[in-house]
Amino acid sequence: MERKREEAFELTANYTADNVYNFNGGIESGYAYLGMAQFCVNFDTEKAGWWNGGTFYLHATSTHGDSPSADLIGDVQVASNIEAGDHTFFQEFWFSQKLGQFEITAGLQDLNVEYANTEYAGEYLNSSFGIPPTISCNLPAPIFPLTALGASVKWSANDKFTVMAALYEGCSTGFDANPHNLKWNLDSKEGLLAISEVQLPVTLSGNLDGTYKMGFYHYFPSSGNGNTPAEQSKSIGYYFLGDQTLYQMEGHNRSLGFFTQLGIAPTKDNPVSFYIGTGINYYGVFDKDGNDVLGLAIAHAHMGVIKLDETAIELTYKCNVTNNIYLQPDFQYIVHPAGTDVELPAAKVGMIRLGITF
Numbered sequence: 192m193e194r195k196r197e198e199a200f201e202l203t204a205n206y207t208a209d210n211v212y213n214f215n216g217g218i219e220s221g222y223a224y225l226g227m228a229q230f231c232v233n234f235d236t237e238k239a240g241w242w243n244g245g246t247f248y249l250h251a252t253s254t255h256g257d258s259p260s261a262d263l264i265g266d267v268q269v270a271s272n273i274e275a276g277d278h279t280f281f282q283e284f285w286f287s288q289k290l291g292q293f294e295i296t297a298g299l300q301d302l303n304v305e306y307a308n309t310e311y312a313g314e315y316l317n318s319s320f321g322i323p324p325t326i327s328c329n330l331p332a333p334i335f336p337l338t339a340l341g342a343s344v345k346w347s348a349n350d351k352f353t354v355m356a357a358l359y360e361g362c363s364t365g366f367d368a369n370p371h372n373l374k375w376n377l378d379s380k381e382g383l384l385a386i387s388e389v390q391l392p393v394t395l396s397g398n399l400d401g402t403y404k405m406g407f408y409h410y411f412p413s414s415g416n417g418n419t420p421a422e423q424s425k426s427i428g429y430y431f432l433g434d435q436t437l438y439q440m441e442g443h444n445r446s447l448g449f450f451t452q453l454g455i456a457p458t459k460d461n462p463v464s465f466y467i468g469t470g471i472n473y474y475g476v477f478d479k480d481g482n483d484v485l486g487l488a489i490a491h492a493h494m495g496v497i498k499l500d501e502t503a504i505e506l507t508y509k510c511n512v513t514n515n516i517y518l519q520p521d522f523q524y525i526v527h528p529a530g531t532d533v534e535l536p537a538a539k540v541g542m543i544r545l546g547i548t549f
Contacts, residue, residue: 199239204549217264217538225256227273244289253279265528269318275336280372294345311450319490325454339363353390382413401435428456444481464495483510501529519544
């Protein structure tokens with residue numbers, strides 16, 4: 192029984208560090224350091240000899256350091272996707288149960304883990320390539336760093352397509368009053384966020400795999416007095432995302448992949464009313480096993496309120512130094528940083544990310 196318990200538990204830990212320098216433009220030139228430590232525990236009930244299909248998951252995070260977007264760059268889309276301030280908190284804590292083609296998950300969840308994400312866009316450091324800003328900038332969505340309670344159902348139909356739907360707490364208590372994200376409120380008067388997504392796998396020319404996703408969300412505001420426009424009115428939105436392999440070298444893992452993101456938020460007074468992102472990744476630049484990647488991508492956010500669009504162009508290269516350490520030099524050119532109430536010059540931002548898995 193002791194051996195089974197050891198196999199049932201999976202423990203992982205990692206540390207991510209960003210060294211950021213804004214060469215010119217934005218708010219001001221300067222250097223910033225920010226870091227993030229994560230600790231995850233996964234418990235499989237089947238491997239423990241209990242019952243089939245059950246999983247308990249715990250994800251704790253600690254962020255620290257500077258805030259380059261807030262203090263140096265002034266962008267809305269946020270150049271580093273680990274910028275979150277100084278906090279130590281629970282990011283996820285949930286239970287999942289598989290029942291045939293269905294999977295039901297309940298607990299503290301990060302919406303972006305399952306919804307509105309693409310594999311190829313996830314190689315980049317700008318936050319918009321993680322989740323469209325039509326969601327992150329318009330709603331109190333349960334995404335990094337401040338997640339929320341929710342329940343999600345996934346139906347996978349014979350590998351042909353997947354349908355998912357979830358309902359989340361609509362307005363999490365902020366870090367000031369909820370420093371470790373342990374104060375959870377199930378009162379529907381605090382608002383609700385409903386989201387659904389359809390995923391369609393596509394294969395071209397025999398071995399060029401792709402995945403396309405279409406989603407819809409509806410935010411129902413709290414009945415109290417909200418502090419932001421998104422909290423004071425209903426908000427709906429749509430998104431379309433796609434990953435597609437364009438080329439796969441025979442006998443090697445070298446490949447070329449393309450992604451696209453589209454977000455539409457037609458509700459009046461949303462800070463970001465439209466978003467489009469796209470990029471192309473080449474895997475195996477120097478490593479024939481495909482363990483390094485060179486990518487170029489662009490993220491364009493149409494600001495519905497201030498009428499000043501923000502565009503981020505990102506060039507990145509990621510490579511493994513050892514089996515558990517990677518480096519990622521990155522450059523971003525950000526046109527019209529729109530995170531302040533004044534018009535800012537284009538920012539030229541260089542980063543080096545270090546990632547360590549323990």
